[in-house]
C-alpha cells in the first residue's frame with residue numbers, strides 16, 4: 001500500500017524547531033553516531049528515522065530504540081540513532097536502508113517506504129503471530145531535542161507502530177531500557193529499574209570494605225548535560241558513607257569548555273572546576289556515555305586517566321576476581337581497543353597483565369562485536385566510551401557456582417553494575433569507584449599502573465576527506481598513494497613514535513594521531529603529518 005506523503009517527510013518541507021522552513025538537498029549518511037549535523041537540518045531526517053525504527057520494530061516484533069542526541073557536539077547540533085533489540089547499535093544492513101531512506105528525494109520517498117514495508121513482511125515469517133513491536137524514544141537536553149522527538153513520534157506513528165516516549169534520558173539509559181523490554185532477565189525497563197539495579201550492586205560491592213587510601217570524595221564535571229540530573233537521582237540511592245560527589249557544570253552551556261571530550265583532547269581542567277591537588281575528578285560527556293578521570297598533580301598539571309586507563313583498571317580487577325574465584329583459565333578474557341589507544345596501555349594490558357588485546361576500527365559497534373566473541377570482553381575507546389560484556393557461559397558459571405564464594409558473588413554483582421549494552425558514564429563511574437575502594441587505591445595509585453606515551457591528536461580540514469582510505473584496523477593509510485610512505489619517513493626521521501591518519505566518521509575532517517618521545521615531539525610530528533595530509537588532499 002503506498003502511503004500518502006506528509007510535509008514532515010519531505011526535504012523541501014523541512015521545518016526546524018524555531019519554526020523556520022529549511023529545505024535540504026544535500027546527502028547525509030548513517031555513520032558511527034547515526035545522523036548528526038546542525039539541528040535545523042534534522043527534522044525530516046528524524047521523521048524518516050522514526051518511520052524506519054517503526055518498520056524495524058515491526059519486522060522483529062520487538063522494541064527498538066531511537067535516541068535524539070549529538071553527544072559532545074555543540075548545542076546547535078543534534079543527532080538521531082537507532083538502537084537494536086539487545087541494546088546494541090543498529091545492524092549494518094539497516095544502516096544502509098537508513099541512508100537510502102534519508103537520501104531519497106521527495107518524489108522517491110513513497111517507493112522507499114514501500115520497499116521497506118515489503119522487507120518487513122518478508123522478515124515476519126509468521127506474520128499472524130508476530131507481535132507488532134514498539135519504539136522507545138529518549139532525548140538529551142538540547143533546545144531542539146523535544147521538537148525532534150515529536151518528529152520521531154510522528155514518523156513512527158506514520159507507519160503504524162506504537163511509540164513510547166521515555167523523555168529525557170542519557171543515551172545508555174535508553175540502550176538499557178530497550179534491552180530490558182526485550183529481555184526482562186536483564187533488568188527492569190525504564191529509569192527506576194536502572195537506578196535500582198546499579199545502586200544495589202554498588203552498595204553491595206562496597207559495603208564493609210576498609211580502604212584508608214581511597215577517598216570517597218569525587219568532583220564531577222557533568223558537561224552541563226543530561227548526566228547531571230540523572231546522576232543526582234542515582235546518587236540518591238547510594239549509601240553516602242560510600243561515595244560523595246561535588247557536582248560542577250550542571251546547567252550551563254552544553255559541552256562548552258567542559259566535558260569528557262574537552263578534557264581528553266586538551267588534557268586540561270574543564271572550566272568551572274578548580275581542583276585541589278590529588279582530588280579525584282571525573283567528566284561525563286553531553287549524553288553521559290563517555291567518562292574520563294583526572295586530577296591535579298604535585299606540579300599543578302592536569303593528569304588524565306582516559307578510557308585506556310579505565311580499561312586497564314577493570315581488566316586487572318576482573319582478572320584477579322576470576323583467579324580468586326578459582327576460575328583461572330576457564331574463560332576467554334580479552335580487551336578490545338582502537339588505533340587511538342595509547343601504545344603503553346596496549347603494552348601494559350598485553351605484556352604485563354597477559355590479557356590479549358584486539359585492535360578494531362573506530363566506532364562502538366566494531367568494539368562491541370569483537371568483545372562479544374569473548375567470555376569477558378573489555379572494550380574501551382581512548383575517549384572514555386566503553387564497557388564489559390559477558391558470555392552466557394560465564395554468567396551461568398558464576399551464578400551456579402558455590403554461593404559462599406565471595407569472589408563469585410562479587411563477579412555476579414559486577415555484571416549488574418556495568419551496563420553491558422553500551423559504554424555508560426554513570427555505570428562506569430560506579431565501576432571505577434568500586435575497584436579503587438576494593439584495591440584500596442588513591443587516584444595516583446591507579447595512575448601509576450603505567451605511564452602514557454606522549455601523544456597528540458589533530459583535525460585537518462580538507463576538500464574531500466573521503467579520499468583518505470586506510471587498512472581495516474586504520475593503522476595504515478592506503479590512499480592517497482605515497483602518503484603512508486612519507487609519513488613513515490617522518491616517523492623514522494623523528495627517531496621514535498607512531499602516526500596514523502583516517503577520515504572522521506562524525507566530522508568533516510581528517511584526524512591525525514601521533515605518539516612521540518615527549519609532548520612537544522608528538523606535537524611536532526602531528527603538525528608535520530597534518531601538512532602531508534593537506535598536500536596529498538589538495
Ligand SMILES: CC(=O)N[C@H]1[C@@H](OP(=O)(O)O)O[C@H](CO)[C@@H](O)[C@@H]1O
Nearest residue numbers: 032033363364381383504505506507
Ligand atoms: C578519535 C575519536 O575519539 N573518535 C570518535 C568519533 O569518531 P570519528 O569517526 O573519529 O569522528 O566519534 C565516534 C562516535 O561518538 C566515536 O566512537 C569515536 O571514538
Ligand SMILES: [Mg+2]
Nearest residue numbers: 071285287289
Ligand atoms: Mg556521547
